[in-house]
Amino acid sequence: MTAEKPVRRRDAEATRQSLVEAAAELFAERGYDRTTVRAIAARAGVNQALLFRYFGSKTALFGEVVALDGRRQLRETPAESLLEAALRNLLTPVGDAPGDRSLEVFLRSVGGDDEAARTSRRLTEEYAGVLAGLSDAEDAELRSALVLAWLLGIGLTRVVVRQEPLAGADPEHVCRLMLDAARTLLERLP
Amino acid sequence: MTAEKPVRRRDAEATRQSLVEAAAELFAERGYDRTTVRAIAARAGVNQALLFRYFGSKTALFGEVVALDGRRQLRETPAESLLEAALRNLLTPVGDAPGDRSLEVFLRSVGGDDEAARTSRRLTEEYAGVLAGLSDAEDAELRSALVLAWLLGIGLTRVVVRQEPLAGADPEHVCRLMLDAARTLLERLP
DNA sequence: ACGCGATGTAAGCACCTGCTTACAAAGACG
DNA sequence: CGTCTTTGTAAGCAGGTGCTTACATCGCGT
Numbered sequence: 001m002t003a004e005k006p007v008r009r010r011d012a013e014a015t016r017q018s019l020v021e022a023a024a025e026l027f028a029e030r031g032y033d034r035t036t037v038r039a040i041a042a043r044a045g046v047n048q049a050l051l052f053r054y055f056g057s058k059t060a061l062f063g064e065v066v067a068l069d070g071r072r073q074l075r076e077t078p079a080e081s082l083l084e085a086a087l088r089n090l091l092t093p094v095g096d097a098p099g100d101r102s103l104e105v106f107l108r109s110v111g112g113d114d115e116a117a118r119t120s121r122r123l124t125e126e127y128a129g130v131l132a133g134l135s136d137a138e139d140a141e142l143r144s145a146l147v148l149a150w151l152l153g154i155g156l157t158r159v160v161v162r163q164e165p166l167a168g169a170d171p172e173h174v175c176r177l178m179l180d181a182a183r184t185l186l187e188r189l190p
Numbered sequence: 191m192t193a194e195k196p197v198r199r200r201d202a203e204a205t206r207q208s209l210v211e212a213a214a215e216l217f218a219e220r221g222y223d224r225t226t227v228r229a230i231a232a233r234a235g236v237n238q239a240l241l242f243r244y245f246g247s248k249t250a251l252f253g254e255v256v257a258l259d260g261r262r263q264l265r266e267t268p269a270e271s272l273l274e275a276a277l278r279n280l281l282t283p284v285g286d287a288p289g290d291r292s293l294e295v296f297l298r299s300v301g302g303d304d305e306a307a308r309t310s311r312r313l314t315e316e317y318a319g320v321l322a323g324l325s326d327a328e329d330a331e332l333r334s335a336l337v338l339a340w341l342l343g344i345g346l347t348r349v350v351v352r353q354e355p356l357a358g359a360d361p362e363h364v365c366r367l368m369l370d371a372a373r374t375l376l377e378r379l380p
Numbered sequence: 381a382c383g384c385g386a387t388g389t390a391a392g393c394a395c396c397t398g399c400t401t402a403c404a405a406a407g408a409c410g
Numbered sequence: 411c412g413t414c415t416t417t418g419t420a421a422g423c424a425g426g427t428g429c430t431t432a433c434a435t436c437g438c439g440t
Binding site: 033034110121124125128139141142143145146148149150151152153154156157158160161163164165166169173174177178180181182184185 | 223224300311314315318329331332333335336338339340341342343344346347348350351353354355356359363364367368370371372374375
């Protein structure tokens, strides 16, 4: 996919990519509202007018970030492992693994009722849908929604609020406690 | 405490009160960031310069709101009932009961690392402390933090994101599912 | 070699934010 | 009545926001 031409000093695709990457980082760090287009352009090392040339608006760029990067974990993980994988991902410090940070983006961007918030909400619906397959109960969807809510709450406390003792706790320990309790709700959890 | 003088057309205490009430509503509805001082003053029917005369800054007003209103439920509820009470409060539509909306304020205001965010975080530490008394396990504090995280996650999904099926679910049903699972963690839950 | 579209840039616009200031009016008190 | 503090108001400031515009420059196709 690389090396079509040896060197390109002007490269629309590359600057587009830089913008998407910078935006993904910043949205995960600060959420949608608190991320400015100037900050995105600066981190990408790109003039901010280009952001609007390539994406049209800050909201549209946000949509692209969620669409491109946000569904990796969802795509690559089987249902039975999804909860544990997402939980471990949330519990692993960002520097230590390349992990999917889409839930962080979500957590930091809820609250508005604008297009960006709606975009990130759609992502959690997909998680809930997958999780619902892990129970045969009549209220499987409510059960999966409750478990997902727990995951989000843990993420909120751990990554956004950084509140002890959860923030510093051993991921294994947290996993065990949480998954044991969650099995009360979704009987097919491993 | 009322009726010192029959009628006061100019009343600093009353306008202060109006500002606190308007601010409490708006912070719960929109969170700290998305609430403007102009909106607070408008809802209070008061000139916005008075907000600064009486409170000094938007942040200080936020602190007053959390301090005055935010600890009601915490003060008035015994530990064993706190989780269920807070959960029911979160699950009850705002119009239907006068309830304490401090957790909503918290949920909508996390994300920043400014003074306002810190103020609202302190509140959740108090919840966690009370909940930790419900287990004799060595890791009682982690367990209570996990349960609190669940509560916050449910609140996030229900009041902030308003996502089905949790948003429209029967409060009794949700309570039963959640409390059953939470007993795995805190053995003294009723 | 050169024209022209693709790419990058500097400046600025219109609006919103928290907060301040200079001033008007109301009421208490002599 | 006249003064003086308390309460309320209108206007605006400095800085930040998303986004636009007018223009410079690069490099590919001919």
